[in-house]
Amino acid sequence: MTPAARIAAAIELFAAIEAAPRRPADATANEFFRARRFIGSGDRRAVSARVWSLLRTRRRTDWWLEHVGLRATPELMVAAGLMLEGWSIEGVAQSFSGGQHAPAPLPGRQSAALGRLAGHTLDHPDMPDAVRFELPDWILPRLEARFGANLAAEMAALGEPAPMDMRVNLLQGDREDARMALAAEGIEATPTPWSPWGLRVAERRLVTTGPAFQQGLVEIQDEGSQLIALLVGPHPGMAVCDWCAGAGGKTLALAMMMRNRGHITACDVSEHRLEGAVRRLRRAGVHNVERHLVSPGDKWAKRHAGRFDRVLVDAPCTGTGTWRRNPDARARLAETDLLELVPKQAAILDVAQRLVRPGGWLVYATCSILPEENEQQMSAFLARHPRFAPVPRERLAEAVPTLPPGRPADAGSAFISLTPLLHGTDGFFAAVLECAPGPAP
16 A cells, blocks of 8 residues: 555544444454455555554544644545644645545645644643543543543553563463563563563554464463453362453463363353353363353342352453553543443442452453542442451462552552553453451341
8 A cells, every 4th residue: 555545544544443432443343354355464464553643632622623724524534644743735736636545635724724723733732731642531530540640641651552462371381481482483582570461562463363372372462451360360170260251361370270181260241251261261271260141130149159169350441551552442441331330330349248258369450541440449349248357468479479659648448559651551440358267248
């Protein structure tokens, strides 16, 4: 593709994403490229990079268009993005030439207004903070309370593209085996700093078609997600329940830690997600997992009360900690989503806690950076269920020697908070709670 054709494709893809605002952008992009198999891999990367850059800077780009008197359209968003990268208006006009596979020329008034962006960068001192930080207006006060003076730095880190992390499957080989296997595919990977099983690739690469992935030696999984599994701390022979298992990413890690010995029950409300886990379990060589579909009125949790040494609740959440890799989710998230999720998380916890045997652990985790879903959710849970208490950080550090340090503001907290700025992971929260000995009340 010519550079102008790539720009035209970026406009078309951005328009498709804008037309389906409740659908994840990566799903729209996958469908877009499947329908255009003539677009080669290098062109796909270039077009995707252009569009994802716009998704990361959507509010600021839109602010600039309004500032020069233009209404945002896919064509103008792409053109403004080019200008704010340092392109000249002449260069933009050449790319929007209307020639073969190039976007149509911009009307003279629009071109003149875009010319006023020359010499400017994305940021401007007159921008409201929510625009500057690429946040929905309603979420800004919550994150100001969460991060205080570090908000700007935390949001800058959350706005950067994420690296691609992989978890080595120790059932198939060690980290050096995986590193060498990936190197043979032309993929350079380095060990992650916190997870003992992690490998990191600086930018996204296609690994799912290569031997290392196909033979189950590696799984794509953010290092923060790997650390959540590590905190569960299952041992061979234990009974473990992954209560919100989804497609089984953490289930796989738990089975690996247990060396396929003991028993894991992977539960979820989605049959589709549980069915998707089957292929992953087979590829990884895991055979100590059974699946259970949770349905309305289900009595399974009542029948299995007190039977599990470890129960992981990887709760449905706003996903605010994953905005590095899902920048379009910022625009989809509404305050009503948070208000609906918080009681849903509480209800899930109230059911899952029944499964924990005395002396066992309940591990609550989210990929959120919002206090309502994390610390506040845990405070409310502990008030409702006094037989549970947080496992002190010192004990967790003994079990997990690579446990990352928390923020200075979290000093003394038994909870674990991860952020892209401090830890290079997605934003995650985890609380490890121990059930007191004795019968349940």
